[in-house]
Each structure stands twice: as C-alpha cells, then as structure tokens.
Amino acid sequence: MTRLEMATRIKDNLSQMMSIEVKLPTGSDNVIHLETAKENLPAIVGYLYKEQGCQLVQMLGNDEREICGSFRVYLVFVHDGAGLILILRTAIAPEDLVYPSVTPVIPAAHWYEREIRDLYGLEPKGHPELRRLAVHKDWPKQYYPLRRDFPLKKKVPRSEGKFKFIPVEGEGVMQIPVGPIHAGIIEPGHFRFSAVGENVLHLEARFFYTHRGMEKLAEGKTPQEGLLIAERLCGACSFSHSLAYCLALEKLTGTAVSERVDYIRTLGMELERLYNHIGDVGNICAGIGFAFGTMQGARLKEKMQQLNETVFGSRFLRGINTPGGVRRDLDSDQLSLILQTLSQVEGEFRELTEILLASESYMNRVQGTGLLRHDLASDLHAVGPAARASGVDRDLRRDHPYAAYAKLAFRVPVLSEGDVLARVKLRIEETFESMGIIRQVLARMPEGKLKVALKPMPPYAYAVGMTESARGENVHFIMAGQDGRIFRHMVRSASYCNWPVVPSTVPGNVVPDFPLINKSFELCYACMDR
Amino acid sequence: MIKLFRKSLNTGIVTTSYPDKPDIPIEGYRGLPEREADKCMLCGRCSEVCQTEAISVNAKTDMAWSLDPKRCLFCGYCVEACPKGALKMSLIYELAERAAATQAPGSSVEAASAVKQVLGRSIHIRHLDSGSCNACEWEMTTLTGPVYDIQRLGFNFVASPRHADLLMVTGPVTRNLEIAVKKTYSATPAPKIVVAVGTCACSGGICGQSYASAGGVNQILPVDIYIPGCPPRPQALIHGLLQAMEPKR
Numbered sequence: 001m002t003r004l005e006m007a008t009r010i011k012d013n014l015s016q017m018m019s020i021e022v023k024l025p026t027g028s029d030n031v032i033h034l035e036t037a038k039e040n041l042p043a044i045v046g047y048l049y050k051e052q053g054c055q056l057v058q059m060l061g062n063d064e065r066e067i068c069g070s071f072r073v074y075l076v077f078v079h080d081g082a083g084l085i086l087i088l089r090t091a092i093a094p095e096d097l098v099y100p101s102v103t104p105v106i107p108a109a110h111w112y113e114r115e116i117r118d119l120y121g122l123e124p125k126g127h128p129e130l131r132r133l134a135v136h137k138d139w140p141k142q143y144y145p146l147r148r149d150f151p152l153k154k155k156v157p158r159s160e161g162k163f164k165f166i167p168v169e170g171e172g173v174m175q176i177p178v179g180p181i182h183a184g185i186i187e188p189g190h191f192r193f194s195a196v197g198e199n200v201l202h203l204e205a206r207f208f209y210t211h212r213g214m215e216k217l218a219e220g221k222t223p224q225e226g227l228l229i230a231e232r233l234c235g236a237c238s239f240s241h242s243l244a245y246c247l248a249l250e251k252l253t254g255t256a257v258s259e260r261v262d263y264i265r266t267l268g269m270e271l272e273r274l275y276n277h278i279g280d281v282g283n284i285c286a287g288i289g290f291a292f293g294t295m296q297g298a299r300l301k302e303k304m305q306q307l308n309e310t311v312f313g314s315r316f317l318r319g320i321n322t323p324g325g326v327r328r329d330l331d332s333d334q335l336s337l338i339l340q341t342l343s344q345v346e347g348e349f350r351e352l353t354e355i356l357l358a359s360e361s362y363m364n365r366v367q368g369t370g371l372l373r374h375d376l377a378s379d380l381h382a383v384g385p386a387a388r389a390s391g392v393d394r395d396l397r398r399d400h401p402y403a404a405y406a407k408l409a410f411r412v413p414v415l416s417e418g419d420v421l422a423r424v425k426l427r428i429e430e431t432f433e434s435m436g437i438i439r440q441v442l443a444r445m446p447e448g449k450l451k452v453a454l455k456p457m458p459p460y461a462y463a464v465g466m467t468e469s470a471r472g473e474n475v476h477f478i479m480a481g482q483d484g485r486i487f488r489h490m491v492r493s494a495s496y497c498n499w500p501v502v503p504s505t506v507p508g509n510v511v512p513d514f515p516l517i518n519k520s521f522e523l524c525y526a527c528m529d530r
Numbered sequence: 531m532i533k534l535f536r537k538s539l540n541t542g543i544v545t546t547s548y549p550d551k552p553d554i555p556i557e558g559y560r561g562l563p564e565r566e567a568d569k570c571m572l573c574g575r576c577s578e579v580c581q582t583e584a585i586s587v588n589a590k591t592d593m594a595w596s597l598d599p600k601r602c603l604f605c606g607y608c609v610e611a612c613p614k615g616a617l618k619m620s621l622i623y624e625l626a627e628r629a630a631a632t633q634a635p636g637s638s639v640e641a642a643s644a645v646k647q648v649l650g651r652s653i654h655i656r657h658l659d660s661g662s663c664n665a666c667e668w669e670m671t672t673l674t675g676p677v678y679d680i681q682r683l684g685f686n687f688v689a690s691p692r693h694a695d696l697l698m699v700t701g702p703v704t705r706n707l708e709i710a711v712k713k714t715y716s717a718t719p720a721p722k723i724v725v726a727v728g729t730c731a732c733s734g735g736i737c738g739q740s741y742a743s744a745g746g747v748n749q750i751l752p753v754d755i756y757i758p759g760c761p762p763r764p765q766a767l768i769h770g771l772l773q774a775m776e777p778k779r
Contacts, residue, residue, distance in 0.1 A: 136705075136706050145741050145742070150741070151741075152740050152741065153739055153740055153741065154741045155741070156705075156741055180707065180710050181658060181659070181691075181710050181714055183689035183690070184657075184689070185657045185667050185670045185671045185674070185687060186659070186667060187659055187662070187664055187667060188659050188661075188707060188710070208706060209661070209704065209706045209707050209710070210659070210661040210662070210663075210701065210704055210706070210707070211661075211704055211705075211706055211742050212661055212701075212702065212704055212737045212740075212742050212743050213737070213740040213741055213742035213743060214737070216740065216741070216742075217736070217737070217738070217740065224607070225581055228581050228603060228605055228607075228736055229736055232603075232663050232665075232735075232736045232760070233663065234663055234664060234665075235662075235663045235664035235665025235666070235667070235668055235761065236664055236665070236668060238665070292534055292537075292538060295675065295676045296537070296541070298671075298672070298675035298676060298677075299541070299544055299675065299676050299677060302672060302675060302677045305672075309555060309556070309559060310556050310558075312558075313558040313559045313560050314559075314560065315669075315761075315763070316665050316668075316761070318605075318760070319560060319604075319605060319606060327606075328558075351533075351537060352537070354533075355533050355534050355537060358533070359531075359534070524664055525664070526661075526662065526663045526664045527663075
C-alpha cells in the first residue's frame, strides 16, 4: 500500500468513527495532521495503535492560550510500513484541564502524561499511576514551569513533600537506596532496591535530577541560537540531537539541503554510533570487573574520539550541524584518515570481541542476565539496540530514512534473546554495519553546497525531526512562533523510552548484577531529564 | 586466555606523554577565540551573537574587548559574525584558572599546601554531577583509561566524598541536585578543594540561571579552580588538576 493510500484509509476510517479534521500529505510530504475533540482521544489512539500498528513516538503539552485560548496536547505517531508520520492534536480549555488518559489504551503514553501534568497542570483522567515525574517532591503545587506565563528565571520556593515508592513488605525484605550521587563517574539518578539477601524483588528509579529547563530555555530563541541548546542536551548524543533539531526546522520551513550535507550528516551519525558502541561494549566489562575488556574498549573509543577531533574539531562532534546545512567540510586527506582509522579499529575491535565472547567468566555473567521481554519492550515502546536485542525490528534509518540513509545499503540486526549478551552482540553487529555505511558514504561523497539559508518559519507551524542515535530514536518537535523564533521545542530522547523498562529487567537477578544490566542499556540521564 | 595475554602484550604502552610534552590539537579545533586588535573596530557583533555573554565590548573602557573563558561555549558564532575577520578560534585549551579570592577557610590555597605537604601529590578525587550533559563525565572517565591514566600523576578517583580531598563538580547545579551537592560537599573532610569542571559548572553556561538551574557551582559552593571547556579536553582536565595542586597563586 502506498503512503497516500494508507493515509486515505486512515482518514476514511476515522471520519466514520467520529468528528475529526484530517489533513492528508501533499506532494512528497509524509505527515498527516489530525485534530479532534479531547473526548475522542482514547478511541482514535486505540484505532491507530491497535488496528493500524502505529507507534506512539512522542506526546507533549503546549500552552497555546495566546494563540487559540487553549492548551493543546500533541501525540506523534509513526507508521513504519508506510513511512508515515501522524500528528494528532487536541485542545484543552483552561476552564477544564482534564482530558481522558490514553495510557490504558497505549501503555507507552504513561510517562508523557505524567510529565505533561507536572509541567502544564493538565490532568489525564484514568491514568493508572499519577505520581510526579518531571518535578520533585519539594516542588510546590500550582507552579507549572512550561506554561507561557511562568518566567524562565522564577525562583520557586521548596515545599514539604514526599515521594512515594511502591512498598514491598515481608520477612527479610530490605530496601537499598542508591544515589542520586553514585560511586562512579556517572550521571545522577536514585535507585531503590527491595531485596531479600542479594536477590532483587523490586526496583524503582527516580529521575529528572538533571532537569535544566532546556525546553523552556529554547522558547523565543532563533533557530541558530536554539541549536546550541539542542547540541548540549546530551554529551554522548550531541550529534543525533543537533541533527534531529535541524531536520525538524528544515521540515518546518520546507528548506532542502544539498546531497553533500546529507552525506556529511550521515557520516557524523555513524561516527557518533561508533564511539558510543565501541565504548559501551568495553564499558560493559566494567560491570563484571573485567579490566582487560574495559581498558581495550576505552582505548579504541579514545581512538574514535580523537578521530572526531582531528576531522571535525570536536571529540563529541559538536559544531557541525546547523539549520540548513553543516559548518564543516571534509577534504580528501580527512577522508583517507577516516578510512585508515576505521580499518585499524575494525580489526582490533573484532579481536577484542572474539576474546570476550570466548571467555567463560564473561559469558557466565552476561548470558541470561537482565532479561527484557519482547512484549514489554514492545508495549512500552523501547527503542534502539536494547529493543532490537529483544526482537523489536525497528530502526529509523531504514523505516523513516533521513539524511542519506535511503541511498545506502545496510542491515538492521535483530536478536530475540533480550539479555545482556544479546545487547552486547547487537552492538557488535551494528558496529560493523556502521563501518560499512561510513565506507559507502566516503566512496560516494557528492559535491554540493554546505549551507543554504533556512527559509522563514510560518507562524505556529510545527514539525517533527527524528534520528536514530546509538541509543535509539530521538524525536524533536518544534513549533514556530510569530516572529521567526521558537515557540515550543520538545525533546524526546531514546533514553526517555528505555529508562522505564530497565527496572523491570532487574528483579530475579542479584544486586551486583545491576551495574552490569544498567551498563548493557547504557542510557543517558541528561537528554531524558532536559 | 592466551589470546588475551597476547593482545595485552601486543598493545604495548599507549599512554600519552602529556603533561611532560605539550599536546596541541590539530588546526580546526575550536579553542579559545582570539582577537587581532588591529582589525577589530569594536562593533560588538561578536558579543551580540554570544549566547552566554562571554564577550563584552565597551569602547570607552581600558578593556575595550574582553572574553571570559568561563562563559565560553567554544561554538565559534563570534568568529562567524565578525565582519572584519578579526576573530579566530585558537588552539588554546589549557584554560584552568584559580578563583579570584580564597573564599572559605580550609579551602583553596591553604588546602593545596596542606595536602601537598602531607601527601605529596597523592590526591583522591570525588566526582560530583550537579546536572551536567554527560560530556564532562565522559572526559573524566577517559582520564582513568589507558591513554591518559591519571593515576600515574598521583590522582585517583574514589567512590565516596568521605574519602576525597578534591571534588570535581560538573553541571550548573540544578534545583533537583542542589541539596545533594551541599550534602556531598559537607561529607567531604576539610581541607578540601572544589574544582568546577566545564562551562556549565564555571558559569552556568548554556543553562544560565533559571527555575531549574543555579547558574554555576560558585552560586552554591566555594570554588577554588575553574576548568572551562564545553567539554574540556582530557588534557585540559589534567592541566586544571595540576593547577589545583599548585599552592602558589
């Protein structure tokens, strides 16, 4: 079925069910815009998710009282087979801030609805677990930081409050609190283990310690200014976030970039994946005290980061993407340096992983540990290598290609075991695929303009940009304001989808396996907390 | 097992000779912006595009043009905005600086002297994330790897603030971490040294001051050494740590 046929079918079916406004895509566009009354949300979401197999990839609130007198909630779906993006929105009047929760229909909405409640004060009626998420226990009621009338620099007093952990009781059950400040050089989060001896019965996690107000900061910024924010949402995903941001703006304005830009961006995406995956495969060894693997991995990762600096001037690939193009070009010397480094790292990485997978003590720890079941991964919309290691066959590079991916040949590895070992193996396979992609990019590197001016942003137009980072899909939603500035920028990182599934993979394992399981997901806190 | 040993032996020594030998990045690296005063006409375009107010231009004062590295994101927007080509991104990255005044008794210079006297340069470091983007963390982790191996210089990362002489703080101090930051500081025995790592920690950086961010570590704790960078190169971190251990001002 073609994209337009699919879109038309969705329109026809929905129009029979309810009163709904549907704008079909025109030309080469792939976005369906839908608007309906809030009462219809569960029905329409159920149709898209259960009958059409659409995936919910983002959900956000927006304070549009100055535009239309209401708040709005946006839900972004994708249909992988047809390559469609569906953006559904509904108005929520300030007099009645309650809307029907869609979480009972589509479990992946659970965090979004809690976050929207914390940041905008919109109440999802029927949500099964309405605890706070994005604001902490000492945040007073009636302060909603993402409402437009809440000033960025407002000093909010601390109030009394308690975060409720789900109680686990019984003989011999003890609680082990860990964090937010951890023992290693890592990001902050709080973990609450309920254990009997070493065996974990239940694990809960508390996040949003690194909430820096990044989305609020982006309001009123020009596209160029906002880029610096997007790039600093996360260290290890700098490139994939800055690219998703640029893609959203280019889509919003209808700006087409040159083929050379597409290829340079693809190169950046894969270089980012490489230093992440190689570093992660090494660092997972730190979870079992296997110093040989940790150090060899760190050495190869360092080689890749040094390559990043030599070629692009930044170990984290910052300062390359810009709305309308890229800020760095490559000459033939740089291309051959990349090839040379790749073949060296490829050989060494292969050698390293062969040694790891042949080591009995290593295999003993990783096999069967930290199982992520396929149904859970699928229901909660887990993404990236973690989901693919549990049999979820999705990858934006193939299913919703951006930059130059549609022109390149590569395989999307999928495994079904769902344990630490599967997540390691998947990264190993992806590493080699990634090197193959880079070789194609370098062989073909077309000529073209490095940058075009971003066309003006139509007031209150909105668009979505998506990239597949080393951790999975990143989705950026941007709405333009009236004055060529950003009205709303919502960032849904891969880690936002995967953190909720991590605690469920721990019960049944022993406490000392947690660092290992955690490292096998290797998620960010910063781009989730924002 | 034999393969493992063979691989380790074949790998050889990979550790850098920094800081004994300088390590200057290749052309194209974005170090501290530098100005050619002759070409500059003090038009102020660079400071207009600077998101973090790192550049101030005031033709009427002695310091007609100045740049605070602690605020710099090293984004290069100023260089691109300059109509006269008076600015360029230099290769300078060793930007650690000592706080202007000794802020608290038992810290800074005093601490460095005391620690150095007793321990030589054997320093235990505790990392404290106050809301960083994770780039600074990755560079600090790299310090413990085979290439930078800071244990060879006497530095050692420890798992608890109670074991530490020095706190390396990253991030602008978010509201949700402020209490944890204060608790970690007070759990660290005196004398203690606080190092603000990265532009967010040095000045708030891109996060600035907001409902969610204090706008830099010195808003919450007395800072002794600032290491600017977004993020700082691993070599810049080593440079900063060595500065912290230098009792002379």
